[in-house]
Structures are given as structure tokens and as C-alpha cells.
Amino acid sequence: MPKTPFRLALFALLLGAAAAPQGAVLSPGEIVAAAPADAWRPVAPENLLVMDIAGGAQVTIELAPAFAPVHVANIRALVRAGWFDHGSIERVQDDYVVQWAGADEKRALPAGVVAHPPAEYERPLAGLAFRPLASRDAYAAQVGHGDGWPVANDGRLAWLTHCYGMVGVGRDMPPDTGTGSELYTVIGQAPRHLDRNIALVGRIVEGIEVLTALRRGTGDLGFYTDPKQHTAIVRVRIAADMPASERPRFEVMRSDAPSFARYLDARANRRDAFFVRPAGGIDLCNAPVPVRRRR
Amino acid sequence: MPKTPFRLALFALLLGAAAAPQGAVLSPGEIVAAAPADAWRPVAPENLLVMDIAGGAQVTIELAPAFAPVHVANIRALVRAGWFDHGSIERVQDDYVVQWAGADEKRALPAGVVAHPPAEYERPLAGLAFRPLASRDAYAAQVGHGDGWPVANDGRLAWLTHCYGMVGVGRDMPPDTGTGSELYTVIGQAPRHLDRNIALVGRIVEGIEVLTALRRGTGDLGFYTDPKQHTAIVRVRIAADMPASERPRFEVMRSDAPSFARYLDARANRRDAFFVRPAGGIDLCNAPVPVRRRR
Numbered sequence: 296m297p298k299t300p301f302r303l304a305l306f307a308l309l310l311g312a313a314a315a316p317q318g319a320v321l322s323p324g325e326i327v328a329a330a331p332a333d334a335w336r337p338v339a340p341e342n343l344l345v346m347d348i349a350g351g352a353q354v355t356i357e358l359a360p361a362f363a364p365v366h367v368a369n370i371r372a373l374v375r376a377g378w379f380d381h382g383s384i385e386r387v388q389d390d391y392v393v394q395w396a397g398a399d400e401k402r403a404l405p406a407g408v409v410a411h412p413p414a415e416y417e418r419p420l421a422g423l424a425f426r427p428l429a430s431r432d433a434y435a436a437q438v439g440h441g442d443g444w445p446v447a448n449d450g451r452l453a454w455l456t457h458c459y460g461m462v463g464v465g466r467d468m469p470p471d472t473g474t475g476s477e478l479y480t481v482i483g484q485a486p487r488h489l490d491r492n493i494a495l496v497g498r499i500v501e502g503i504e505v506l507t508a509l510r511r512g513t514g515d516l517g518f519y520t521d522p523k524q525h526t527a528i529v530r531v532r533i534a535a536d537m538p539a540s541e542r543p544r545f546e547v548m549r550s551d552a553p554s555f556a557r558y559l560d561a562r563a564n565r566r567d568a569f570f571v572r573p574a575g576g577i578d579l580c581n582a583p584v585p586v587r588r589r590r
Numbered sequence: 591m592p593k594t595p596f597r598l599a600l601f602a603l604l605l606g607a608a609a610a611p612q613g614a615v616l617s618p619g620e621i622v623a624a625a626p627a628d629a630w631r632p633v634a635p636e637n638l639l640v641m642d643i644a645g646g647a648q649v650t651i652e653l654a655p656a657f658a659p660v661h662v663a664n665i666r667a668l669v670r671a672g673w674f675d676h677g678s679i680e681r682v683q684d685d686y687v688v689q690w691a692g693a694d695e696k697r698a699l700p701a702g703v704v705a706h707p708p709a710e711y712e713r714p715l716a717g718l719a720f721r722p723l724a725s726r727d728a729y730a731a732q733v734g735h736g737d738g739w740p741v742a743n744d745g746r747l748a749w750l751t752h753c754y755g756m757v758g759v760g761r762d763m764p765p766d767t768g769t770g771s772e773l774y775t776v777i778g779q780a781p782r783h784l785d786r787n788i789a790l791v792g793r794i795v796e797g798i799e800v801l802t803a804l805r806r807g808t809g810d811l812g813f814y815t816d817p818k819q820h821t822a823i824v825r826v827r828i829a830a831d832m833p834a835s836e837r838p839r840f841e842v843m844r845s846d847a848p849s850f851a852r853y854l855d856a857r858a859n860r861r862d863a864f865f866v867r868p869a870g871g872i873d874l875c876n877a878p879v880p881v882r883r884r885r
Contacts, residue, residue, distance in 0.1 A: 296687060296689060296758060296759075296760040296761065296772075296774045296784070296788055297760065297761075297762070297811060298691075298695070298760040298761060298762050298768070298772050387803075389798065389799045389802055389803075390754050390755075390798075390802075392591060394591060396593075400593070414866070416866075416867075430728035430729075431726035431727060431728055432726060432728065433725035433726055433727065433871045433872055433873040433874075433876075434725075434869050434870075434871050434872075434873070458779065459685050459778055459779045460685075463591055464591075465591040465592065465593040466591065466592075466593060467592070467593055468863055468864060469863075469864070469866045473593070477591075477593050479591040483754055483777075483778065483779075484753065484754045484778075484779060484780055484873070484875045484876055485779055485873070485876070486876065487869060487873060487876065488857070488858075488860055488865075488868075488869040488872070488876070489591070490869070491866075491867045492864075492865050492866050492867055493591055503684065503685075504684045504806040507684055507685075507802070507806075508682075508684075508803055508804060508805050508806055509803060510803050511799040511802075511803055516592060562783070563783075565783055568763055568764075569763060569764070569787075570783075570787050571709070571711075571764050571786075571787050572711075572786045572787055573783075574729050574782060574783040574785070575729075576728045576729050577728055577729075577783070578728040578729070578779070578780070578782060578873075579728075580779050581728075581779055581780065581781065581782065581783070
């Protein structure tokens with residue numbers, strides 16, 4: 296761990312400076328900064344949730360309709376009906392999850408919300424632009440990235456994985472699959488044992504530190520013991536419903552772009568001067584897909 | 591993700607209730623709660639650091655002299671010379687590390703501190719009570735637990751791994767190895783690419799949520815941009831130096847205990863009613879070694 300940022304001109308480069316000298320070994324951050332326009336895909340405004348938190352902070356989520364279409368459609372309908380407005384963050388369990396819900400879980404579901412969605416825990420591998428990772432995985436025969444998402448597969452079916460910042464749907468005991476009226480995100484070591492057991496529906500693309508720095512709940516499973524401890528959600532909007540001038544715009548690196556392959560290689564084999572021994576491999580959840588905000 | 595704790599009698603059991611009915615499938619927490627006395631080893635008071643944080647919170651760290659003896663001896667000497675008293679937490683990088691230091695990094699090192707310790711990044715596998723994990727790992731030929739620590743090895747050498755809560759020694763560019771005068775802990779997805787590149791010296795056994803809930807630094811590498819944002823360290827003590835009546839006492843589950851094998855199996859194959867598909871494997875850093883405080 297670098298002792299201070301000031302002695303670290305070389306290491307700090309990986310934070311995004313694109314001014315690497317010709318022929319230099321590029322760090323992961325430099326590769327991302329130098330990636331051409333066609334290495335990126337835009338996040339569709341219909342897939343972007345903008346959550347305003349009390350105090351002015353904002354958390355932005357990309358939805359993944361290609362993996363959980365019914366749950367994602369439910370979430371859009373819930374958001375458009377104002378379900379999460381005046382809601383709250385009610386659970387913060389250290390090294391595990393932050394979970395939030397609408398103002399009143401007992402309200403009738405808005406029109407258009409499917410009360411019992413199918414268990415969208417897997418999808419066919421076919422049809423996904425899948426890029427395998429060479430490294431071994433403790434949980435699946437093969438892992439890698441598909442359409443810019445962290446994905447595991449068994450050769451036939453593919454599923455999103457519970458990496459840091461991924462967003463999933465709270466549910467009760469099976470056969471319940473959750474409607475999307477309660478959501479959570481991962482804030483610690485990837486709880487991959489939840490893969491294929493819960494519908495993952497997206498990932499946080501900006502603002503996760505608003506959630507991860509919240510006081511941990513002291514009740515069972517990290518729920519707060521007193522609603523006064525909750526953090527208020529002011530409102531949640533879909534970017535497509537916001538005036539174009541206010542819409543945040545994000546791009547995700549295409550997992551089939553050559554820049555992405557170089558980025559993964561550089562992350563698995565750190566050649567920065569700080570490192571004495573590159574790892575030669577990388578865990579799927581230690582290879583987050585680059586995301587950038589467009590101004 | 592369970593929607594609320596109240597509907598979750600079954601799932602909540604894993605939090606520690608030991609009253610499972612005869613013949614029932616035990617959850618990881620139940621196995622830990624039911625483990626016999628000889629499944630545990632005490633943490634030697636000489637290996638326990640007690641860090642008092644401004645506001646009354648406490649963070650407790652177990653040192654690992656079997657892996658980094660010179661660095662650990664340095665840390666003990668630094669603590670006993672008051673190095674960390676009135677120090678500060680100066681870096682909080684989301685999904686990565688929290689880092690802290692003494693009050694003045696430019697002070698002369700106290701007597702007995704080795705200025706240039708060897709690179710204690712590995713040790714012989716021989717001599718370690720190593721229990722391999724069956725699951726595959728992205729970074730090492732074999733991983734598992736040795737003497738109650740998360741360990742990777744190549745058949746000859748063994749090393750501690752950068753799992754959540756592990757504590758390491760900040761250093762400058764190599765050949766610097768750090769003295770122990772700045773320490774960090776992991777607060778996100780295991781940055782295993784740091785394994786064998788930095789000296790790991792222990793783990794947090796209590797109070798990590800004091801650190802993980804701190805506001806993230808906005809400077810390079812998550813350093814705070816203004817010292818006013820630092821969190822003050824009141825003092826750091828070694829439990830052995832505290833009056834016996836004040837000493838915290840901890841026990842770590844022995845990785846060679848049958849209870850530990852059962853715990854790992856239950857974590858890899860969740861049989862709680864919440865799960866529809868047990869994973870059948872587990873990542874090393876998703877198998878934290880149980881630790882308990884003795885009152």
C-alpha cells in the first residue's frame with residue numbers, strides 16, 4: 296500500500312492520466328483513459344435509475360434487462376409510480392449488503408407490476424457477447440464478461456454474479472422471487488453463494504460511496520433497530536423521464552473491445568513500479584467493468 | 591436477500607442461535623455456536639492490538655508473527671513507544687483500503703524498530719497446520735487456512751491473502767518494505783493482486799465497522815484532501831500491556847478443528863431454507879475464520 300499519494304508519481308498515474316510516454320507499459324487506468332470511442336457503449340436512459348438521497352447525494356444504477364426482464368420491467372413500473380419516493384435505506388450489513396425499500400412495503404403494488412415474477416436467476420449463454428476470463432473461479436465452470444456485465448456460466452446457462460456494487464431484488468423464502476419493491480447492493484467481499492438464488496437486476500455506476508459509508512445497522516442481518524436510523528430516499532427517477540438537459544449520461548466499456556482485453560491483462564499483471572510480483576490471474580469481481588460519466 | 595428480518599425465523603438462526611433441533615441441518619452460525627472448547631485457540635495478549643478511536647470506538651487487531659515476524663516486532667515496538675497515539679486515519683478508498691499512521695511520519699523511528707525489514711511476503715509452507723480448500727482460486731495453485739489464517743501456497747511457500755479485514759504494512763516503492771509505521775486494512779473485494787507484494791501482519795477481529803463506515807477520501811488513492819477530515823486515533827495498546835481486568839480476550843477457530851471443516855462445508859453448501867441452489871464451492875475470502883470475544 297502506498298504510504299502517501301505524494302511520493303507516488305508512478306502509481307498515481309493509474310488513476311487516469313493519459314500522458315504515458317510512448318512505449319511505456321500502460322496501467323489499467325491509462326488503458327481505460329486511452330480507449331477509443333468505439334470501446335464504449337452508452338447506457339440507455341431507460342436503463343438508468345437516478346436515486347436522490349437525503350442530503351443531496353445521488354446514486355445511479357444501470358439496469359440489466361437482458362438478464363432479468365420481468366424484474367427490470369417491474370422496477371421501472373415501481374419507479375414511475377413513485378414507489379421509492381420517500382422510501383428509506385433500512386439495512387446496512389458490514390461486508391455484505393445495503394438494502395432499501397419504498398415508504399410502505401404493505402401498499403398495493405402499482406398497476407403493471409407482476410406480483411410473482413419468474414425466477415430470473417439464469418438466462419441462455421447463447422446470445423450473450425461473452426468474453427471468458429482465463430482465471431479459475433471457485434463457484435462456476437467459467438466466468439467472464441458478457442455485454443459489459445460480470446457473468447458466470449456452465450456452458451449452457453449464464454448468470455450475473457454478486458460482485459461489489461451489483462444490485463439485486465430482496466425476496467422472501469422461496470418460491471418467492473421478489474417483485475423489485477426492495478433492492479440491495481453488495482458492499483463487501485462478493486457473496487457469490489447468492490448467485491442463482493436471487494434476481495440480480497443491475498449495478499451501481501456512480502455514488503456507491505454514499506451507501507458504503509453509512510453507519511452499520513445493529514439489528515439482525517444489519518437492519519437498523521430504529522426507523523429513525525434510516526437514511527431517507529428523496530425520490531428515484533428513470534433517466535429517460537428526466538429533461539434531456541438534466542439526464543446523467545454514462546458509458547460502459549464493451550467487454551468485446553480490444554481495450555477491455557488489455558485492461559484485464561494489465562489488472563491481472565500489474566506492471567506498475569509499485570509491484571514486485573504480478574499476480575498472473577484475476578478474480579472476476581476484482582475486474583470491474585470500466586464505467587464513465589459523459590459530461 | 592431477505593426482505594425483512596421479521597419474516598426470517600429460519601434464516602436468522604444462522605446469526606448464532608444454538609438451539610437447532612436434533613437432526614436439523616446446521617447453518618454456519620449454528621456450527622460455530624455449537625463448536626466445542628477445543629475448536630478454539632486463544633489470541634495471545636502479545637498479539638492483540640487495541641486501537642482507541644476518537645468518539646470512544648475501539649478496533650482490535652490480531653497480529654500474525656508466524657508470517658511476518660520482523661514487521662510484527664516492529665509494530666509492537668512502535669506501539670510501545672506511543673507511535674500511533676494521537677495518530678490518524680488518513681485514507682479511506684472505497685472498495686479497497688482504510689489506512690492509518692502515527693502523528694508524524696517524519697519522526698525518528700523508536701529504538702528497536704528495524705528500519706529496513708526483510709520482504710516478509712512469504713514463508714515456508716512446512717510448519718504450518720494447513721487445511722486446503724477444495725475450491726479453485728484465481729491467484730494461487732492452492733488456498734486454504736493455516737493456523738487460523740487465510741493462506742495461499744505454491745506447494746513450497748505460503749503467504750497470507752488480502753481478504754476483507756486483513757491488515758498490512760504501507761510501504762513506498764520497492765525495495766522499501768515498510769516499517770509498520772503506517773498500516774491499512776482491506777474494506778472491499780479482496781485485492782489479491784497485492785498478495786506477495788506487501789507484508790500482511792494481521793487482521794481486525796473486532797470493530798472493523800468503525801473504519802468501513804468512514805467517509806471516503808476524495809483525494810488521489812482515497813487520501814483525505816484536508817487533515818481536518820482525518821479521524822483521530824487516541825491511542826494504541828498491546829493487550830499484554832493492559833491491566834488483566836481491562837484486557838479484551840479473543841479466540842479464533844482452529845482451522846484443523848472438525849467444527850471448522852463443518853463450517854466451511856455449510857458455507858459452501860447453504861442448506862438454509864432461503865437457498866434454492868447451494869453454490870458447491872467457496873472463495874477463500876468468503877470463508878472468514880470465526881472469531882469470538884470471551885467475556
